[in-house]
Amino acid sequence: MEKYIFDKDNGLWYELQGDYYYPCLTVPAEEEKSIGIWGQRHLRFIKTERKALYTELLTSGKLNTYLANINEQAKEQMLLLTEQMAEREGVTEQLKAQDQMLWVQRMNNIRDRAIEIVNHELIYA
Incomplete structure (x- = not known):
C-alpha cells in the first residue's frame, strides 16, 4: 500500500x-501579531463562552489577526473614552498642577469607567 x-x-x-x-x-x-492585554482577555472569553467562534477562527488560521484587531480597537476606544470623559469632567493639566491627588483620583475613576465600557462593548460581547 x-x-x-x-x-x-x-x-x-x-x-x-x-x-x-x-x-x-x-x-x-x-502572520504573528502582538495581541496585547485586550486580545488576551477576549481570547479567554471566546475559549470559554463562544467555542464555535474560537474553533472557526483557529481552524481557518485567522485567530491571531482577529485578536490583534480586537486589541487595537479596544486601545483606541479606551484612549478616546478617557480623553472625552476627562474633558467633559474638567480634569485638566491645570487641575494636575493645582491638586495632584484629586487629579489622580479623578483620572483613576475615569480610567476604571472606560475599562468597564470597553469590556462590555468589545471584550465580553
Missing part, C-alpha cells in the same frame, strides 16, 4: 497510518 494517496473528488491527500488512511490537514500559516 502506498504511504500517500490523492483523492481527486475532494482534493485531499491522505497518509497511511497503520491500516487506515487519514487526511493530511494543516492549518494555514498566520
Whole structure:
C-alpha cells in the first residue's frame, strides 16, 4: 500500500497510518501579531463562552489577526473614552498642577469607567 494517496473528488491527500488512511490537514500559516492585554482577555472569553467562534477562527488560521484587531480597537476606544470623559469632567493639566491627588483620583475613576465600557462593548460581547 502506498504511504500517500490523492483523492481527486475532494482534493485531499491522505497518509497511511497503520491500516487506515487519514487526511493530511494543516492549518494555514498566520502572520504573528502582538495581541496585547485586550486580545488576551477576549481570547479567554471566546475559549470559554463562544467555542464555535474560537474553533472557526483557529481552524481557518485567522485567530491571531482577529485578536490583534480586537486589541487595537479596544486601545483606541479606551484612549478616546478617557480623553472625552476627562474633558467633559474638567480634569485638566491645570487641575494636575493645582491638586495632584484629586487629579489622580479623578483620572483613576475615569480610567476604571472606560475599562468597564470597553469590556462590555468589545471584550465580553
